[in-house]
Amino acid sequence: MRSSPILEVRDLSKRFGGVHALEKVSLDLYGGEVLALAGDNGAGKSTLIKTISGVHKPDEGIISYDGKPVTFENPQQARDHGIETIYQDLALADNLDVGANVFLGREVMKRILGLPAVDRKRMRAEAADTLKVLDIRINRLDLPLRSLSGGQRQAVAIGRAIHWKAKVLIMDEPTAALGVPEQRKVKALVRSLKQSGVGVIFISHNLVDIFEVCDRIIVLRRGIIAGERSISNTNPDEIVRLMVGG
Amino acid sequence: MDTLPVTEVDTDRISWLTWLAAARAWLFLGILFVAFEVWAQLVYRTTFLFNPFNVQSIAVFAVAPLLLALGQTLVIISGGIDLSVGFTMGFAAVVFAHCVNGTLDALGVFGSLLVGIIVALVASIVPGLINGLLIARLKVPPFIGTLGMYGVARGIAFLLAGGTTVPVRNSILAGLGNGSLFGFPIIVLVTIIIVAVMHFVLLQSRYGQHVYAIGGSRQASLRAGINVERNTIVLYVLSAVCAAIGGILYTARFSAGAAQAGEPLLLDSIAAVVIGGASLFGGSGTIIGTVIGALIIAVIQYGLVFVNVEPFWQFVAVGVVIVISVLVDQSQKRLGGGKVDEE
Numbered sequence: 001m002r003s004s005p006i007l008e009v010r011d012l013s014k015r016f017g018g019v020h021a022l023e024k025v026s027l028d029l030y031g032g033e034v035l036a037l038a039g040d041n042g043a044g045k046s047t048l049i050k051t052i053s054g055v056h057k058p059d060e061g062i063i064s065y066d067g068k069p070v071t072f073e074n075p076q077q078a079r080d081h082g083i084e085t086i087y088q089d090l091a092l093a094d095n096l097d098v099g100a101n102v103f104l105g106r107e108v109m110k111r112i113l114g115l116p117a118v119d120r121k122r123m124r125a126e127a128a129d130t131l132k133v134l135d136i137r138i139n140r141l142d143l144p145l146r147s148l149s150g151g152q153r154q155a156v157a158i159g160r161a162i163h164w165k166a167k168v169l170i171m172d173e174p175t176a177a178l179g180v181p182e183q184r185k186v187k188a189l190v191r192s193l194k195q196s197g198v199g200v201i202f203i204s205h206n207l208v209d210i211f212e213v214c215d216r217i218i219v220l221r222r223g224i225i226a227g228e229r230s231i232s233n234t235n236p237d238e239i240v241r242l243m244v245g246g
Numbered sequence: 247m248d249t250l251p252v253t254e255v256d257t258d259r260i261s262w263l264t265w266l267a268a269a270r271a272w273l274f275l276g277i278l279f280v281a282f283e284v285w286a287q288l289v290y291r292t293t294f295l296f297n298p299f300n301v302q303s304i305a306v307f308a309v310a311p312l313l314l315a316l317g318q319t320l321v322i323i324s325g326g327i328d329l330s331v332g333f334t335m336g337f338a339a340v341v342f343a344h345c346v347n348g349t350l351d352a353l354g355v356f357g358s359l360l361v362g363i364i365v366a367l368v369a370s371i372v373p374g375l376i377n378g379l380l381i382a383r384l385k386v387p388p389f390i391g392t393l394g395m396y397g398v399a400r401g402i403a404f405l406l407a408g409g410t411t412v413p414v415r416n417s418i419l420a421g422l423g424n425g426s427l428f429g430f431p432i433i434v435l436v437t438i439i440i441v442a443v444m445h446f447v448l449l450q451s452r453y454g455q456h457v458y459a460i461g462g463s464r465q466a467s468l469r470a471g472i473n474v475e476r477n478t479i480v481l482y483v484l485s486a487v488c489a490a491i492g493g494i495l496y497t498a499r500f501s502a503g504a505a506q507a508g509e510p511l512l513l514d515s516i517a518a519v520v521i522g523g524a525s526l527f528g529g530s531g532t533i534i535g536t537v538i539g540a541l542i543i544a545v546i547q548y549g550l551v552f553v554n555v556e557p558f559w560q561f562v563a564v565g566v567v568i569v570i571s572v573l574v575d576q577s578q579k580r581l582g583g584g585k586v587d588e589e
C-alpha cells in the first residue's frame with residue numbers, strides 16, 4: 001500500500017519573535033492513513049498544521065505535496081490543492097448561517113436577471129446534506145452561527161472541511177466541544193475517510209481517541225519531535241513519557 | 247438519539263421580537279410621519295404627509311446624507327468606519343465645479359458636464375484608495391486612517407476652492423440638479439439607481455457576502471481564502487465614490503461646488519447606518535435599513551422646520567432616535583433567544 005507520501009514536511013522551523021514554536025520538524029503523511037499529533041499545550045501542534053495549511057509561512061523547511069515542493073501563500077492555495085483544515089478555534093463567521101460558512105470563499109452562484117448572485121438556498125441545502133453524514137441536526141439553518149451551541153458550531157467546522165472532498169484533512173482537536181455520541185460519529189467519519197484514501201492529521205489530547213483511530217503518532221515537545229511511533233507498537237504510558245520528556 | 251441537542255426556544259416570542267427589531271426603522275419612520283401629521287393638523291390645520299411637495303422635499307433632503315451613508319454601510323458592516331466621506335464629498339464637488347467651468351468653452355455644456363463627472367469620480371478614488379491602503383495594508387485602525395484623510399481632504403478641498411464656493415457656469419446643470427423626470431426630482435432618481443446597485447452588490451454578490459464575512463470574523467475570512475486586503479481597499483474606494491456622487495449632485499442642486507458641502511453630513515451618514523440596524527462592531531446592516539435611516543433623519547429635520555420648531559431641536563431628536571434604536575437592538579438580542587452577551 002505504501003507508495004509515496006501525499007504530504008512531506010522536511011525540517012520545518014517557525015519562530016514567533018523569540019519563541020521557537022517549531023524546530024526542524026519533519027513528517028510524512030500517506031493517503032489512507034491517520035496520523036496523530038500529540039503534545040502538551042504549547043508544544044507547537046497548531047503552529048505545525050497552520051504552517052502546512054498556509055496560515056503561517058515557515059521560516060525554514062520544505063513542504064512537498066504529491067511529490068512536488070509547494071509554498072502556500074495563503075490558506076486558499078492549500079485548499080485549492082485539496083488540503084482542508086479544521087482549526088482549533090473553528091474559524092467561523094458567527095454572523096453568517098451554516099450554508100454561508102460551509103461555502104465561505106467558495107460561494108455557489110446563480111443568476112438573477114443575468115447577474116451573478118449567491119445561491120443561499122442551495123448552499124443551505126448542500127450544507128444540510130453534509131451535516132447529515134455526521135448525523136448532526138441543526139434546527140434552523142438560516143440562523144447566524146452565533147446562536148448555535150458550541151458543539152453545533154464545531155460540527156459546522158467539520159462539515160465545511162469534509163464537504164470539499166479533500167485529499168488531506170487536518171483536524172485540530174475536532175471533538176473538543178462534542179458530546180460522547182457525536183465524538184463517536186467523528187471517529188467513524190475519520191475511519192471512513194481513511195477507507196476512501198484520504199490522509200488525515202488528527203490532533204487530540206485524548207489518547208483513547210488517538211489509539212482508537214490513528215495508525216501512527218508523532219509527539220511534539222516544545223517545538224521539536226520527541227518521538228514517532230506506530231500505534232500498534234506503543235502504549236499510552238510511553239506516549240505520555242514522550243510528551244513530558246521523561 | 248445521536249443528534250446534537252436542539253435548543254428549545256419560544257419561537258412565537260422570537261418571531262415577533264425579531265420582526266419588531268427588523269421593522270424598527272420602518273416603525274420609527276411611520277411614527278414620525280403620524281406625529282408630524284397630527285401636529286400639522288392640530289396646530290396649522292394643514293397636512294404634512296399628504297402634500298407631495300413635502301414628500302419630494304424630504305426625498306431631496308435625504309439625497310446627500312444617503313449617498314454618504316451607502317458606502318458607509320458597507321464599510322461599517324466590514325467592521326470599519328469612514329470619517330473622511332464628508333470632505334471627500336466636498337473635494338469632489340470642488341473638482342467637479344472647476345472641471346465643468348474649465349472645459350465649458352472647449353467642450354460645450356454637455357461635454358464639460360461629462361468630463362466634470364468623470365474627473366470628479368476618478369479624483370475621489372485617490373482618497374478612497376489611500377484610506378484602503380492605510381487600513382488594509384499598513385493596518386492603521388480605520389478610525390485613525392480616515393480621520394487623517396478627513397483632514398487632508400478638507401485642506402485640499404478648501405485650497406482648490408480658494409477658500410470660497412465655486413459657482414458653476416453651465417446652463418443645463420441647474421436644470422439637472424433641480425429638474426424632474428416623470429414627476430420625480432432627477433437627483434432622487436439618480437440616488438434610487440445607486441441604492442439599487444448597492445443593495446444588489448451587498449445582498450447578492452459574492453463581494454457583498456465577503457463584506458459580511460470580514461465583519462463577522464476577519465480571521466475566518468482569511469482562513470477561508472477570501473482576499474481580505476483587496477476587499478477592504480475596494481470598500482473604501484466605493485465609499486469615496488459614493489461620496490463623490492453626493493458632491494456632484496450637491497453641485498448640480500446649488501450650481502456651486504463647496505468644500506464644506508459634506509461637513510455636517512458625516513455624522514448624519516453614520517447615524518443613518520446605525521438607525522438602519524447596522525452594528526458598529528461590524529457584521530450586520532442592510533442598504534434598505536440605511537435608506538430608512540436616512541429618511542428618518544430627513545423627516546425629523548424637515549418636519550421640525552415645517553412645524554416651526556427651533557431647528558436646533560433636530561440634533562436632540564436625531565440623538566434620541568439613535569439611542570432608542572440601539573436599545574431596541576439590544577433588548578431584541580436579550581429576549582429573542584439569539585446569542586446573549588455575557589454580563
Ligand SMILES: Nc1ncnc2c1ncn2[C@@H]1O[C@H](COP(=O)(O)OP(=O)(O)OP(=O)(O)O)[C@@H](O)[C@H]1O
Pocket residue numbers: 016019020021039040041042043044045046047048088
Ligand atoms: N500567532 C502567534 N504569535 C505568537 N506566538 C504564537 C502564535 N501562535 C503560537 N504561538 C506560540 O507558539 C507556541 C506553540 O503554540 P501552538 O498553538 O502551536 O501550541 P499547541 O501545541 O497547539 O497547544 P494547545 O494544545 O494548547 O493547542 C506557544 O508557545 C505559543 O505561545
Ligand SMILES: [Mg+2]
Pocket residue numbers: 045046047088172
Ligand atoms: Mg493547538
